[in-house]
Amino acid sequence: NAGVMQNPRHLVRRRGQEARLRCSPMKGHSHVYWYRQLPEEGLKFMVYLQKENIIDESGMPKERFSAEFPKEGPSILRIQQVVRGDSAAYFCASSPEIQRGGQDTQYFGPGTRLTVL
């Protein structure tokens, strides 16, 4: 069973360009989470999606950032008009259906390292 896949692994963009980050969850997982990690910091929650639905986007900046998880295909995190401060590692995680009583383990992808020049 392949793990969570993210691509590209490294992405370089100039200021003002768009960045599209892709995440394919583990087979059978219908929940996807995106996190951002700045250098020397922990992961910060951005958004939680189920198929075709955004459940919680409280951690995502209101402007320039958007996420989707279509019925078919990977989840996409899109950053429009990137700025230098967007440079970070972006991690995707997936989990199966939530078990009764709370949480299930999130499985993380290898991350996409975005560098904005």
Add this chain to the structure above:
Amino acid sequence: SQQGEEDPQALSIQEGENATMNCSYKTSINNLQWYRQNSGRGLVHLILIRSNEREKHSGRLRVTLDTSKKSSSLLITASRAADTASYFCATDGSGGYQKVTFGTGTKLQVIP
């Protein structure tokens, strides 16, 4: 604000020694998890402990949870150079779904 705060921020030990990392959190939780992150890599799930559990073991790992003190500890026994990594605790809210909040991590260096 960060839910989980790991302590210490950095730890350097000799191979074979035990390493203990602590995590404190602020609000009530359903579960607490520990993850490892090797430099420049993704996160690897180590262990999950539920709020009604006090201690859990997995190989050389021992995790304790004290919900009255809102704290957890991760003990790695007989450390190896390959254990060198950052270790994060992650807590979920009690809101019924899996929004997980990570601490800032403890950087562990195991010297051969």
